[in-house]
Amino acid sequence: MIFKTDPSEFQSLLEDTSAMRGGYADGAYFAESYDDVCEVLRRCHQTRTRVTISGNGTGTTGGRIPFGGVALAMPKLNRILNVKKNPDGTGVATVQAATLLFDLQQTVEAEGLFYPPDPTERLCFIGATIANNSSGARTFKYGPTRNYVGRLKLALPSGDLLEVRRGEIFADDSGVLAFETQSGARYEVPVPTYRMPNVSKHVAGYYAAPKMDLIDLFIGSEGTLGVVLEADLKLLPKPERIFGGLAYFADEARLLAFVDEARARSRDATSPSDLSARAIEFFDKRSLDFLRPKYPQIPSDAVGAIFFEQEITSETEDALLQAWLSLMESRGALIERSWIALTPAEQQDLRAFRHALPASVNEWYAKFKQRKISTDMAVPHHRFPELMRSYQTKCEAEGFDYVLFGHIGDAHLHLNILPKNDAEARRARELYRVFVREAIAMGGTISAEHGVGKLKAELLVEMFGEDGIRQMTRVKKSLDPNLILNVGNLIPEAYLAD
Ligand SMILES: Cc1cc2nc3c(=O)[nH]c(=O)nc-3n(C[C@H](O)[C@H](O)[C@H](O)COP(=O)(O)OP(=O)(O)OC[C@H]3O[C@@H](n4cnc5c(N)ncnc54)[C@H](O)[C@@H]3O)c2cc1C
Incomplete structure (x- = not known):
C-alpha cells in the first residue's frame, strides 16, 4: 500500500x-x-x-x-471477478469496488447480459454507485442501483470485515438490526422510524423501513457506515435491441401531454409489443439553446425536447416504431425535425447529446468558478407540474440564466441556475432554498439521485427535522463510534457532537 x-x-x-x-x-x-x-x-x-x-x-x-x-x-481494486450466466438468461457479476461502471456494462453485454443502473456519467466506480444508490435515465423502467445489489463485502469503520447478503438479516420487531462480523464483533443498529417520501427516486439519508434488510442500510449511506469492497450484482438478459428518439416540440403543454401519455402507457404495458419507454428525459428551451453551439441542427422554434428509449425485438420493432411516431404526431411533436436513432452508432450519438448537457453545465460552473446550484428534488407525480412551474416562473422573475432538464418520467428534473457573478450566486442560493422547502412541503425529497454529500447536509435537516437527523446520528454512532468515516457527508457535524 x-x-x-x-x-x-x-x-x-x-x-x-x-x-x-x-x-x-x-x-x-x-x-x-x-x-x-x-x-x-x-x-x-x-x-x-x-x-x-x-x-x-x-x-x-x-x-x-x-x-x-x-x-x-483504492483504484487497483478494479477487477470484475466473475460473470455468471443462469439458464434463464439472467446473471450475477461479482465486482470489486473500483470497477468502472463502463467496464462492467461492456463486459456483461458481451455475454448477452445487462446491468440496468446507468447514471449519465459512466466513468464512476461501482462501489460509489452502491454507496450513492445511483440511478439515471433507465431508472424509469428498472429502478435504482439498490434493486441490483445481492451481496456486499464491506470494511466497517473499526476495520472489521462484514459480508452481507440480501435476504439474510432483517430488523427485528423492536426495530433493531443486529449482526456479527466475520471476527465475531456484534453490532446493534437502531432503525430510524421516520417515513421515506412517496416519490419514484430518493437517496437522501439512511434508508429506513420496518423489518428492513441490513444490506439496504449500507446502500445509499454515502460511505458513512462502511467501505464497499466487493459486490454481487444482479444482471438481466440483454435486450435484443433498442431504438432511441429525440422529439422536439414547439409547445410546452403538448410536450407535457406527450410525457403523460408515454409514462401512462409504459406503466400499463403488459406485452413486449406495447409501447414501454425505458427512459423519458426532458430538455427545456434553455437547455436546447445551451447545446445549440455544439448541435446547430436543433430547431430554432423548439421550446423543449423529450429523449426516449424503447427496447425492441425484430418482431416488435416495426409496431413499436409506429407507436412512437403516432404518439409524437398526435401530441404535436416537430416530427420532421425530430431524431430517431435506430443503429447503435446513432444511439451512441444520441446518448452523447444527452450527456453533453450535464457535462457542459459542469464545465460552465468550473469556468466561471461558481459552485453548482442544481436541484435534485423529486416530488410525488401529481405535484410535479406545480414544482416545474415554480422553477420557471421564479427564475424568470429573478432574471436568472438557467437550464432545466432531466428525468421527467420520474417527476425529477435538475434545475441548474447559472449565476454570472457572486452577488447573483447568493440570490440564486436563496431561491434554491425556496425550491427545497416547496419540494419538501409537497412530500418530496431533497435528493432523488445525486445524494447529499457535504453540499446538502444542512438541507437534510430541513427534510427530516432535528429528530430525524438525531436518529441518523444514532445509526452512524452504532457503526462508527469514533466518528472517523466520511464525516461531513449526510449528517451535519454539529449533530455528531451531541
Ligand atoms: C455529467 C454527470 C452526470 C451525472 N448523472 C448522474 C445521474 O444521472 N444519476 C446519478 O445517480 N448520478 C449522476 N452523477 C453523479 C455521479 O456519477 C454518481 O454519484 C457516482 O456514483 C459517483 O461515482 P464516483 O466513483 O465518481 O464517486 P466519487 O465522486 O469519488 O464519490 C462519491 C461518494 O461515494 C463515496 N464512495 C466512493 N467509493 C466508495 C466505496 N467503495 N465505499 C463507500 N463509499 C464510497 C465517496 O466517499 C463519496 O461520498 C453524474 C455526474 C456527472 C459528472
Whole structure:
C-alpha cells in the first residue's frame, strides 16, 4: 500500500465535480487489497483519524472531498471477478469496488447480459454507485442501483470485515438490526422510524423501513457506515435491441401531454409489443439553446425536447416504431425535425447529446468558478407540474440564466441556475432554498439521485427535522463510534457532537 503525504501527489482526491473548494488531507492511502483497507481503518479507528473514501470523483456533492484526516483511494481494486450466466438468461457479476461502471456494462453485454443502473456519467466506480444508490435515465423502467445489489463485502469503520447478503438479516420487531462480523464483533443498529417520501427516486439519508434488510442500510449511506469492497450484482438478459428518439416540440403543454401519455402507457404495458419507454428525459428551451453551439441542427422554434428509449425485438420493432411516431404526431411533436436513432452508432450519438448537457453545465460552473446550484428534488407525480412551474416562473422573475432538464418520467428534473457573478450566486442560493422547502412541503425529497454529500447536509435537516437527523446520528454512532468515516457527508457535524 502506498501512503502519499505531498498534497501535489493527491490533489485530484481533494476535488469532485461539485466545484467545492478547500479540501485538504494529511495524506492519502492507495490501498491495493481488502486487507489494506481494513488496516487503514483499524489504525484510524484507534487514533480517531478521519478517513474520506475516494471513488472516481464524478460525484456532484463534495462527498469524496476530505476536510482533514486522510483520503483513502483504492483504484487497483478494479477487477470484475466473475460473470455468471443462469439458464434463464439472467446473471450475477461479482465486482470489486473500483470497477468502472463502463467496464462492467461492456463486459456483461458481451455475454448477452445487462446491468440496468446507468447514471449519465459512466466513468464512476461501482462501489460509489452502491454507496450513492445511483440511478439515471433507465431508472424509469428498472429502478435504482439498490434493486441490483445481492451481496456486499464491506470494511466497517473499526476495520472489521462484514459480508452481507440480501435476504439474510432483517430488523427485528423492536426495530433493531443486529449482526456479527466475520471476527465475531456484534453490532446493534437502531432503525430510524421516520417515513421515506412517496416519490419514484430518493437517496437522501439512511434508508429506513420496518423489518428492513441490513444490506439496504449500507446502500445509499454515502460511505458513512462502511467501505464497499466487493459486490454481487444482479444482471438481466440483454435486450435484443433498442431504438432511441429525440422529439422536439414547439409547445410546452403538448410536450407535457406527450410525457403523460408515454409514462401512462409504459406503466400499463403488459406485452413486449406495447409501447414501454425505458427512459423519458426532458430538455427545456434553455437547455436546447445551451447545446445549440455544439448541435446547430436543433430547431430554432423548439421550446423543449423529450429523449426516449424503447427496447425492441425484430418482431416488435416495426409496431413499436409506429407507436412512437403516432404518439409524437398526435401530441404535436416537430416530427420532421425530430431524431430517431435506430443503429447503435446513432444511439451512441444520441446518448452523447444527452450527456453533453450535464457535462457542459459542469464545465460552465468550473469556468466561471461558481459552485453548482442544481436541484435534485423529486416530488410525488401529481405535484410535479406545480414544482416545474415554480422553477420557471421564479427564475424568470429573478432574471436568472438557467437550464432545466432531466428525468421527467420520474417527476425529477435538475434545475441548474447559472449565476454570472457572486452577488447573483447568493440570490440564486436563496431561491434554491425556496425550491427545497416547496419540494419538501409537497412530500418530496431533497435528493432523488445525486445524494447529499457535504453540499446538502444542512438541507437534510430541513427534510427530516432535528429528530430525524438525531436518529441518523444514532445509526452512524452504532457503526462508527469514533466518528472517523466520511464525516461531513449526510449528517451535519454539529449533530455528531451531541
Ligand atoms: C455529467 C454527470 C452526470 C451525472 N448523472 C448522474 C445521474 O444521472 N444519476 C446519478 O445517480 N448520478 C449522476 N452523477 C453523479 C455521479 O456519477 C454518481 O454519484 C457516482 O456514483 C459517483 O461515482 P464516483 O466513483 O465518481 O464517486 P466519487 O465522486 O469519488 O464519490 C462519491 C461518494 O461515494 C463515496 N464512495 C466512493 N467509493 C466508495 C466505496 N467503495 N465505499 C463507500 N463509499 C464510497 C465517496 O466517499 C463519496 O461520498 C453524474 C455526474 C456527472 C459528472
